[in-house]
Amino acid sequence: MTLRKGAKDMGPTRVGVIGGGIRGRIFAETTHHHSGAELVAVCEPNRDRATALGDALGIQTFDSVDELLSSGAELDAVVVATPDFAHEQPAVAALDAGLDLLIEKPLATSEEEAQRIIAAAVRGGGRIVVGFENRWNPLFSAVHHRLRSDNHRMVSQRALLQDTIFVPTEMLSWAAKSSPAWFLMPHVLDMATWLSGARPVDVFARGVNHVLRDRGVDTWDRVSASFAMSDGSILDLDCGWVQPTGKTSVFEFRFEVETDADAYVIDVDATGARHATAARTGTLGALEHDNRGRPQGVAADMMRDFIDLVSGADLDLPGAEQGLLITRALEAVHRSLETGSVEPITS
Numbered sequence: 425m426t427l428r429k430g431a432k433d434m435g436p437t438r439v440g441v442i443g444g445g446i447r448g449r450i451f452a453e454t455t456h457h458h459s460g461a462e463l464v465a466v467c468e469p470n471r472d473r474a475t476a477l478g479d480a481l482g483i484q485t486f487d488s489v490d491e492l493l494s495s496g497a498e499l500d501a502v503v504v505a506t507p508d509f510a511h512e513q514p515a516v517a518a519l520d521a522g523l524d525l526l527i528e529k530p531l532a533t534s535e536e537e538a539q540r541i542i543a544a545a546v547r548g549g550g551r552i553v554v555g556f557e558n559r560w561n562p563l564f565s566a567v568h569h570r571l572r573s574d575n576h577r578m579v580s581q582r583a584l585l586q587d588t589i590f591v592p593t594e595m596l597s598w599a600a601k602s603s604p605a606w607f608l609m610p611h612v613l614d615m616a617t618w619l620s621g622a623r624p625v626d627v628f629a630r631g632v633n634h635v636l637r638d639r640g641v642d643t644w645d646r647v648s649a650s651f652a653m654s655d656g657s658i659l660d661l662d663c664g665w666v667q668p669t670g671k672t673s674v675f676e677f678r679f680e681v682e683t684d685a686d687a688y689v690i691d692v693d694a695t696g697a698r699h700a701t702a703a704r705t706g707t708l709g710a711l712e713h714d715n716r717g718r719p720q721g722v723a724a725d726m727m728r729d730f731i732d733l734v735s736g737a738d739l740d741l742p743g744a745e746q747g748l749l750i751t752r753a754l755e756a757v758h759r760s761l762e763t764g765s766v767e768p769i770t771s
């Protein structure tokens with residue numbers, strides 16, 4: 425599906441944000457501070473969260489996307505930043521209204537849902553951008569650039585992306601309806617397909633699931649998935665949710681690439697400043713806001729590019745096809761966890 429569409433009328437790009445949690449707040453703040461955009465409203469069913477965001481940014485809030493769409497508010501685009509399992513309904517409603525859409529990864533947690541979202545884009549004429557935010561990480565784009573220009577043959581890729589147990593037990597109220605594979609693996613699988621230009625053709629996955637279950641969160645603790653890629657290379661992804669909270673960073677992210685001529689290692693979490701006090705050593709991540717109070721980081725950069733795309737810029741952003749590929753592959757990972765077999769990934 426092409427991301428091109430005629431340039432919109434003059435005037436600010438009018439954006440609604442659906443889901444006012446951790447991610448929705450970044451997208452709302454970024455829109456609020458963008459000189460070419462207008463943040464029209466945030467939809468958030470949690471009243472306290474909605475009020476806090478509405479008051480901070482001086483905007484209207486609604487309980488749901490349906491209320492926003494029937495309010496008569498003029499919109500060009502929406503961002504869907506609802507929990508992993510709750511992407512389809514707001515996405516289909518917004519696309520059926522003809523709006524452009526930035527949707528958080530994963531596009532959906534089943535191929536059927538992803539296909540219904542894509543069908544709504546075809547019906548309404550809106551474009552879909554999927555929030556694979558690592559495309560905006562300069563470390564990955566440097567490797568991507570070198571791989572494209574060197575043209576060496578890929579041998580293997582390997583990634584570790586894991587969170588401390590804080591994420592599924594305290595940060596996310598909906599972890600039991602997701603998994604480390606749905607929440608973390610889209611990031612690394614998108615990177616692997618982007619860096620290699622290849623797609624996954626089959627997968628064998630193993631998992632462990634007793635730590636979180638014992639804590640009342642019924643999902644996988646750790647998922648390790650081995651993919652065969654269409655270029656003959658191999659890809660191993662390891663994602664987990666039960667690392668101890670005493671670690672220096674809430675997440676750990678390492679990505680390795682090996683070609684027939686060279687090798688790359690990206691230690692994403694090691695890019696923070698190491699910070700020691702008398703009590704502990706930690707990593708001071710980059711500030712989420714710059715000195716002028718504007719959001720900074722990969723998610724804010726992605727949001728600014730989405731606004732520019734809606735305003736008429738010609739940008740190559742990850743779209744529905746890529747979102748569908750990742751959803752299909754991760755469905756196959758979950759199938760393999762259940763069957764104990766190698767599962768094909770349809771293209």
Ligand SMILES: NC(=O)c1ccc[n+]([C@@H]2O[C@H](COP(=O)([O-])OP(=O)(O)OC[C@H]3O[C@@H](n4cnc5c(N)ncnc54)[C@H](O)[C@@H]3O)[C@@H](O)[C@H]2O)c1
Nearest residue numbers: 442443444445446447467468469470505506507508528529
């Ligand atoms: N938190 C992260 O580090 C991170 C990073 C990248 C991508 N994501 C993705 O972003 C999405 C949102 O994650 P989050 O961390 O912001 O979660 P969150 O729980 O902080 O926020 C989700 C919000 O959506 C609201 N909500 C639920 N159903 C809704 C609906 N139908 N309409 C409107 N709002 C609804 C919830 O009340 C909640 O406030 C997920 O798909 C996640 O995988 C999260």
